[in-house]
Amino acid sequence: MSTAPDFDEWVAARGQPLLRLAYVLTGDPVEAEEIVEDALSRALPRWSRISRRHDPDASVRRLVVRAHVSRLRRFRRRHAPPPPPLELVATTGITIEVPDLIWPACGSLPRDQRTALVLCYYEGLSDEEIADLTGVRAGSVRSQISQGIAAVRAELAEL
Known part of the structure; x- marks a missing residue:
């Protein structure tokens, strides 16, 4: 029988992926x-x-997404596009493998659309899983993803 991982050890091992997820969600x-x-x-x-569950990573990722959604609801403001990934690497050590043109386009999306795109394409979640995490209907998630993709395509077409 395996023992549950120690919290500090787990955070040391999984903290960077959580931080990357939060960065991709927020752009800040x-x-x-x-x-x-x-x-x-x-x-x-x-x-x-949490540690006794089959996948403690998923449970804590869910807490990260819910914390982000909670902030969305509290502050409901648009956010400036994030700095280019190279500047971020220099200050925090976080690396994001997103083409230079796509990231600023995603950063200029409204937060709901960016959140849906990140959870769909970065985390690989289904519409239903995204809906569960963000507290909206699956149809709204599909709409946010569709609108987000259209906005990114339109911005890239201008370039």
Whole structure:
């Protein structure tokens, strides 16, 4: 029988992927750190239960997405496009493998559309899983993805 991973060890091993997910969702390294801190602070008191689950990574990823969605609902503002990935690597060590033209186009999307695109294409989640995480209907998720793709294509076509 395997033992549950220690919280500190798990965070040391899985912290960077969580931070990358939060960065891709927000486009802001500082906000990404705050979201991950919030998610981990919620996970710590429940760790004994979370760590016994089949996939503790999925549980904590869900907490990251929910923290992001919670911020969306609180602050409902558009966000400036993120800095280019090379600047981010220099300051935080985070690397994102997204073509230079696509990332700024995604960064200029409304947060709901960007969140849906990131969860669909970066995390590989289904419409139903995204709907469950974000608290919207699956039809709305499909609409956000479709509108986001159309907006990115239109912006790239202008270039």
